[in-house]
Amino acid sequence: MQPTDTANPDYYHRVVDCQWACPAHTDVPEYIRLIAQGQFTAAYLVNRESNVFPGILGRVCDRPCEPACRRGRVEAEPVAICRLKRVAADHRDDVRPYLPKAPAQKNGKRVACIGAGPASLTVANDLMPLGYEVTIFEKWHTPGGLMRTNIPSFRLPEQVLAEEIGYIVDLGVDLRLGSPVSSMKQLLATGEFDAVFVGSGAPKGKDLNLPGRKDPGAAAHIHIGIDWLESVAFGHVKNIGRRVLIIGVGNTAMDCCRSSLRLGADDVKVMARKPRGFFKASEWELEDAEAENVEIVVNHAPKSFVIEAGRLTGMLFDVMEYDLDANGRITAERVAGEKFFACDDVILAIGQENAFPWIENDLGIEFDQWHVPKVDQTTFQSTRPDVFFGGDAAFGPKNIIWAVAHGHQAAISVHKYCQDQDVTQRLPPTLNLSSRKMGLHEWAYKNDYNPLERRLMPHVDLKERFKKINIEVELGFTAEQAAAEVQRCLNCDVQTVFDARLCIECDACIDICPVDCLTMTPNGAEAELRQRLKAPSLRATQPLFVSAPLQHTARVMVKDEDVCVHCGLCAERCPTAAWDMQKSKIRIPYASDETTPCSTQPAQTRRTA
Amino acid sequence: MSFIAKPKIAHPGLPKNELGLTRRDYEGGMSTLCAGCGHDSITAAIIEACWQMSMRPEQLVKLSGIGCSSKTTAYFVGGGHGFNSVHGRMPSIATGAIAANKDLHYIGVSGDGDTLSIGFGQFAHAMRRNLNMLYIVENNGVYGLTKGQFSASADIGSKAKKGEENLQPPIDPVLAALTLGGTFVARSFSGDKEQLVPLIIAGLKHRGFALIDVLSPCVTFNDHEGSTKSYEFVRDHYDEVVHADFVPPAREITAQYAQGDTMPVTMHDGSRILLRKLDPSYDPTHRGQAFNYLRDKLAQNEYVTGLIYIDEKSPDFHEVSGTTALPVNQLPFAKLTPGSKGLEKILSRYR
Numbered sequence: 001m002q003p004t005d006t007a008n009p010d011y012y013h014r015v016v017d018c019q020w021a022c023p024a025h026t027d028v029p030e031y032i033r034l035i036a037q038g039q040f041t042a043a044y045l046v047n048r049e050s051n052v053f054p055g056i057l058g059r060v061c062d063r064p065c066e067p068a069c070r071r072g073r074v075e076a077e078p079v080a081i082c083r084l085k086r087v088a089a090d091h092r093d094d095v096r097p098y099l100p101k102a103p104a105q106k107n108g109k110r111v112a113c114i115g116a117g118p119a120s121l122t123v124a125n126d127l128m129p130l131g132y133e134v135t136i137f138e139k140w141h142t143p144g145g146l147m148r149t150n151i152p153s154f155r156l157p158e159q160v161l162a163e164e165i166g167y168i169v170d171l172g173v174d175l176r177l178g179s180p181v182s183s184m185k186q187l188l189a190t191g192e193f194d195a196v197f198v199g200s201g202a203p204k205g206k207d208l209n210l211p212g213r214k215d216p217g218a219a220a221h222i223h224i225g226i227d228w229l230e231s232v233a234f235g236h237v238k239n240i241g242r243r244v245l246i247i248g249v250g251n252t253a254m255d256c257c258r259s260s261l262r263l264g265a266d267d268v269k270v271m272a273r274k275p276r277g278f279f280k281a282s283e284w285e286l287e288d289a290e291a292e293n294v295e296i297v298v299n300h301a302p303k304s305f306v307i308e309a310g311r312l313t314g315m316l317f318d319v320m321e322y323d324l325d326a327n328g329r330i331t332a333e334r335v336a337g338e339k340f341f342a343c344d345d346v347i348l349a350i351g352q353e354n355a356f357p358w359i360e361n362d363l364g365i366e367f368d369q370w371h372v373p374k375v376d377q378t379t380f381q382s383t384r385p386d387v388f389f390g391g392d393a394a395f396g397p398k399n400i401i402w403a404v405a406h407g408h409q410a411a412i413s414v415h416k417y418c419q420d421q422d423v424t425q426r427l428p429p430t431l432n433l434s435s436r437k438m439g440l441h442e443w444a445y446k447n448d449y450n451p452l453e454r455r456l457m458p459h460v461d462l463k464e465r466f467k468k469i470n471i472e473v474e475l476g477f478t479a480e481q482a483a484a485e486v487q488r489c490l491n492c493d494v495q496t497v498f499d500a501r502l503c504i505e506c507d508a509c510i511d512i513c514p515v516d517c518l519t520m521t522p523n524g525a526e527a528e529l530r531q532r533l534k535a536p537s538l539r540a541t542q543p544l545f546v547s548a549p550l551q552h553t554a555r556v557m558v559k560d561e562d563v564c565v566h567c568g569l570c571a572e573r574c575p576t577a578a579w580d581m582q583k584s585k586i587r588i589p590y591a592s593d594e595t596t597p598c599s600t601q602p603a604q605t606r607r608t609a
Numbered sequence: 610m611s612f613i614a615k616p617k618i619a620h621p622g623l624p625k626n627e628l629g630l631t632r633r634d635y636e637g638g639m640s641t642l643c644a645g646c647g648h649d650s651i652t653a654a655i656i657e658a659c660w661q662m663s664m665r666p667e668q669l670v671k672l673s674g675i676g677c678s679s680k681t682t683a684y685f686v687g688g689g690h691g692f693n694s695v696h697g698r699m700p701s702i703a704t705g706a707i708a709a710n711k712d713l714h715y716i717g718v719s720g721d722g723d724t725l726s727i728g729f730g731q732f733a734h735a736m737r738r739n740l741n742m743l744y745i746v747e748n749n750g751v752y753g754l755t756k757g758q759f760s761a762s763a764d765i766g767s768k769a770k771k772g773e774e775n776l777q778p779p780i781d782p783v784l785a786a787l788t789l790g791g792t793f794v795a796r797s798f799s800g801d802k803e804q805l806v807p808l809i810i811a812g813l814k815h816r817g818f819a820l821i822d823v824l825s826p827c828v829t830f831n832d833h834e835g836s837t838k839s840y841e842f843v844r845d846h847y848d849e850v851v852h853a854d855f856v857p858p859a860r861e862i863t864a865q866y867a868q869g870d871t872m873p874v875t876m877h878d879g880s881r882i883l884l885r886k887l888d889p890s891y892d893p894t895h896r897g898q899a900f901n902y903l904r905d906k907l908a909q910n911e912y913v914t915g916l917i918y919i920d921e922k923s924p925d926f927h928e929v930s931g932t933t934a935l936p937v938n939q940l941p942f943a944k945l946t947p948g949s950k951g952l953e954k955i956l957s958r959y960r
Contacts, residue, residue, distance in 0.1 A: 074621070075618075441613075451618065506646075506799075506840060508646070512615060512649075514619060563620055565618055569613060572612075572644065
C-alpha cells in the first residue's frame with residue numbers, strides 16, 4: 001500500500017468517528033472535555049458554532065454520532081453524546097456576550113428566507129454578522145418550523161426553543177410571522193431581495209387511501225400525523241379517543257403515540273407492517289414509547305377502515321409473514337390472514353413530503369419527476385441562481401442536524417452569490433495538529449481508560465408525566481452522571497501521529513498497545529495486509545494507516561484505527577518519540593471564513609469563551 | 610518507563626487458545642524498564658509463546674536473579690509462580706524446584722551480567738546437569754542498572770555511550786554452551802518475534818537445558834553508533850542459520866513444510882519442531898561443526914541466530930539423578946519421611 005496521506009484533512013477527521021458522522025461536524029470530543037472541566041459555557045459555544053441549537057439538539061437530535069462512536073465498538077454502548085450536549089446547554093451561563101453580533105452598518109444585500117425552521121435560522125445566523133439584512137417569512141404565528149409544530153413539548157420544552165431561536169432573531173432578523181409566501185413569483189417580482197433561501201420543510205403528511213378513508217363518519221377520527229401534532233402543539237386539539245391506532249413506526253409515530261397518551265388515550269397500539277429491525281424509528285425513541293406501555297404490533301399491514309353505523313369502529317389488517325435471508329433481508333412476503341383491531345381514532349404516520357404549490361413553474365426553478373426541486377448537493381443552489389434550498393425542502397425529510405448543516409453551506413453560497421463570486425469555489429476544510437506532550441510522562445489530556453458503563457437518563461415518574469402535555473420526560477443527567485459519562489469519551493481527536501524517520505523498530509509500541517492495533521510488517525496489498533495484522537481487522541471500511549518504509553528493515557508500521565482507545569501508551573513507550581499524541585482540530589469553513597470584506601466594520605464572529 | 614498502566618480493555622476480536630484465554634490473560638505487572646528496552650519485547654514473546662502453547666498459567670515457574678533482565682519475570686504470566694533469587698544464583702533455586710516437581714514448566718530469565726559474570730559458575734553447572742528448563746539470557750552488553758559499564762559480553766572495540774572502547778574479549782554464551790554440553794542452544798534477537806516465539810516454545814518443550822541467548826538492545830546505554838548491540842548493528846549483522854517452526858501435535862507436517870532443506874525433530878512430548886536450514890550445508894545436530902561455524906562468522910562480525918544446536922537424546926537431570934516421578938508435594942507423608950526406624954537405618958550407614 002502507498003503510505004497514508006495524513007496531510008489530507010479527511011484522514012484524521014475520519015478517526016474522530018462522531019465528528020465525521022455528524023452532518024454539521026460538531027467537535028464532540030472537545031466539548032466533552034470542556035464539560036469534564038466544568039466549562040459548560042465554553043462547551044455550549046463549541047457546539048453552537050457548528051450545530052447552532054445545542055439545547056434543542058441535546059434533547060431531540062437523531063444523533064448520527066452515537067452509532068458511529070468508537071466506544072460502541074470497543075464495548076457495547078456508545079458515549080451518551082447527545083445527553084452530554086444537553087448538560088452543556090442546561091448548565092451554561094448567559095452566552096449572549098459571546099455570540100456574534102450584526103454590524104450596525106449593513107452591506108446593502110437583502111436575503112429572504114422562507115420558513116422559520118432550523119435551516120432558515122442557520123442561514124440568518126451565518127449571514128447577519130456579515131452585514132446582510134435577512135427577512136424570514138413564517139406562516140405560523142411562532143418561529144421554529146417542525147421543531148415547534150412536530151416535536152411534542154414533553155420532549156422539547158417551549159422555553160428551550162424560544163431561547164435558542166431568540167439568539168438568532170435578536171441579531172436583528174426581520175421575522176415576519178403569520179406571513180405565508182403564497183407566490184414565489186410575487187416575492188421575486190418585488191425585487192426587494194438579492195437572494196432567496198427556501199427552508200420551508202416537508203410539510204405534507206402522506207395519506208393512506210384505503211376503503212373507508214373517505215367515509216364522512218370516519219374523517220373526523222382519522223388524522224395525518226404531522227398535521228395532528230401541529231394541532232396539538234398549537235392547542236387546537238386537546239383530546240383523543242381512548243383507543244388509538246398509529247399506522248407507521250417512524251419517529252413521528254413515536255411522537256403521535258406518546259402525545260395520545262397525554263390527551264386521554266390509554267390503549268395505544270403502533271401498527272407495523274414489518275418485523276422489528278425494519279422500523280424507521282430510532283432505537284431510543286422506541287424504548288421511550290414502550291416504557292410508556294405503548295404496544296408495537298408487528299407484521300400487520302393496514303387493509304381498510306371499518307365503519308359501522310356511520311362511525312369509525314376500528315381497522316382491518318392483513319397479517320403478514322416474511323422470509324428473511326442470512327443478512328436479514330426480506331426475500332418473500334405473503335398474507336397469512338386478517339385481523340380486526342377496534343379503535344376510536346387512527347393516526348397516519350407513514351411519511352411526509354415536500355410540496356411547493358406556491359412556486360410557479362415559469363420561474364426557472366426546475367423540479368424533477370417527483371416534484372422535488374433540482375438542487376446542487378454542495379452549493380444548495382437551485383436551477384435559478386438566486387434561489388437556494390435547504391433542510392427538508394431540499395432533499396426530503398431528514399433531521400434537524402441535517403437542516404443546520406444545509407443552512408451553513410447554503411449561507412456560504414448565498415454570500416458568494418451576493419458578492420458575485422463563483423459559488424462552487426469553496427474553501428476546503430482544514431485540520432491542525434498540536435502535540436499533547438507536556439513532559440516525559442505527562443500528556444495534556446486524560447488518557448486513562450475508564451471502564452464505566454453508559455449512564456442511564458433519569459425520567460419523570462410514569463404516573464406524573466401524563467398529567468400535563470408539557471412535562472418534560474427526560475430530567476437531564478445529574479452532576480454525578482455527567483461527571484461519569486464524560487470519562488467514557490476516548491478522546492479520538494487526540495491522534496496517534498507517527499514519524500517513520502524516527503522509528504528504531506524496537507517493538508515497544510506493538511507490545512504495549514492494549515487493543516493490538518499496531519503491526520510492523522512487510523508492505524503488501526490492502527486485502528492481503530489486513531490478513532497479517534496482529535489482531536483481526538474487523539471493519540474493512542475503516543482505513544488503515546500505513547507508514548513510509550522504516551529505516552532499518554523497510555517494513556511498514558500499520559495501524560488499524562478501528563478500536564484504538566487513544567490511551568497514548570504507544571507514544572508513552574516510544575523511546576524516540578516516533579509516535580506522538582497530537583490533538584486534531586478540524587476547521588469547517590463557514591460564511592464568515594470567506595475572505596471578501598462585507599462590511600466596513602470587522603465582523604464579530606467565532607468568538608469563544 | 611511508563612507510568613500509565615495498560616488498560617484492561619482488549620481488542621474484541623482477539624483470538625483465544627484451547628483454554629479459552631487470550632494473549633492478554635498471560636500478561637503480568639506494568640514494566641518499569643526504559644521505554645524501548647529490548648527486554649520488554651522478549652517479555653511479549655514469552656507471553657505469546659505461553660498463550661500459543663495453551664499453558665495453564667499456574668504451570669509456569671519464573672526464576673530470575675538480579676539485573677534489568679531479572680525484573681522482567683514480574684511482567685509476564687501474572688498467574689505463574691515466581692522466585693527472584695540472589696544475584697547469579699538463579700540456577701541453584703531452579704535445581705531445587707525442578708528436583709521437587711518435574712510437572713511444571715521452568716523459565717529462568719537472566720542477563721549477561723547475572724549469567725556471564727557473577728553467575729557464570731552456576732550457569733555452567735546448570736548446563737552440565739542438563740536441568741529441564743528454558744534459560745533466557747537477555748544480552749545487551751552493558752550493566753544498565755548501574756549506568757552502562759561494559760559487561761562480560763561486550764565485544765572488543767565496542768564503544769560505550771561516552772566513547773571509550775572495550776578492550777577485553779567477550780564471553781559468548783552460545784559458544785560457552787556448546788563447549789559445556791548444552792543440548793539446546795539458540796540465539797535470537799528481541800526485535801524478531803517471528804524467530805523468537807517458536808524458539809521459546811521449542812525450548813520449553815525440550816527435554817533438558819535450553820539456552821536462548823537473546824540480543825536485547827539497551828536503549829538507554831547501548832543503542833548508539835559504535836555499539837555492537839544496538840538495534841541497528843544487530844539488524845545489519847544478523848545471520849539466521851536455522852529457523853525453527855513449532856508444529857503443534859495435532860497438525861501434520863504438510864508439503865509446504867517438507868520442501869527444501871527442512872528437518873523435523875520430534876520432542877519428548879511427541880510434538881515436533883521443524884528446522885528450516887537457511888544455510889543448506891549447516892547441520893544443527895553436529896556440535897563440532899556448529900562451534901566452528903559460529904567462530905568463523907563471529908570473526909566476520911556476524912551474529913549467527915536461530916536454533917544453532919539441538920540434541921534430544923542426551924539424558925536430562927531427572928534421568929541421571931533418578932528424581933521422583935510424582936512431585937514432592939503429592940507424595941504421601943509416609944514416603945516423604947523415613948520414620949524413626951528408617952532414619953536409624955540411614956544413620957547406621959555412616960557409623
